[in-house]
Amino acid sequence: xxxxxxxxxxxxxxxxxxxxxxxxxxxxxxxxxxxxxxxxxxxxxxxxxxxxxxxxxxxxxxxxxxxxxxxxxxxxxxxxxxxxxxxxxxxxxxxxxxxxxxxxxxxxxxxxxxxxx
Numbered sequence: 001x002x003x004x005x006x007x008x009x010x011x012x013x014x015x016x017x018x019x020x021x022x023x024x025x026x027x028x029x030x031x032x033x034x035x036x037x038x039x040x041x042x043x044x045x046x047x048x049x050x051x052x053x054x055x056x057x058x059x060x061x062x063x064x065x066x067x068x069x070x071x072x073x074x075x076x077x078x079x080x081x082x083x084x085x086x087x088x089x090x091x092x093x094x095x096x097x098x099x100x101x102x103x104x105x106x107x108x109x110x111x112x113x114x115x116x117x
Contacts, residue, residue, distance in 0.1 A: 004074055005071070009071060012067040015063050019064055
């Protein structure tokens with residue numbers, strides 16, 4: 001699984017760099033989202049089809065999302081390791097015990113002192 005994670009990470013970085021590059025080289029035509037609200041196009045979503053740059057950006061965006069999901073699944077840790085296991089280990093090593101139980105115990109003692117008076 002470690003080799004698969006490295007391969008996915010390499011493709012993820014390449015897709016991210018290409019996606020940024022494609023977004024940067026696209027031209028401003030004025031018929032984008034602002035043109036929709038200003039009435040610049042004849043239909044609500046534009047009447048012309050996208051050029052090769054917009055199609056490539058869409059494909060790279062989808063690939064970027066798929067690769068990020070794959071990386072998340074491959075990098076997922078077992079339930080016995082990570083932050084959860086470290087928290088369990090700290091709670092068992094703690095000599096003071098559970099602070100909530102101690103706070104509730106102190107509150108019960110104070111309440112019994114008040115009722116005894």
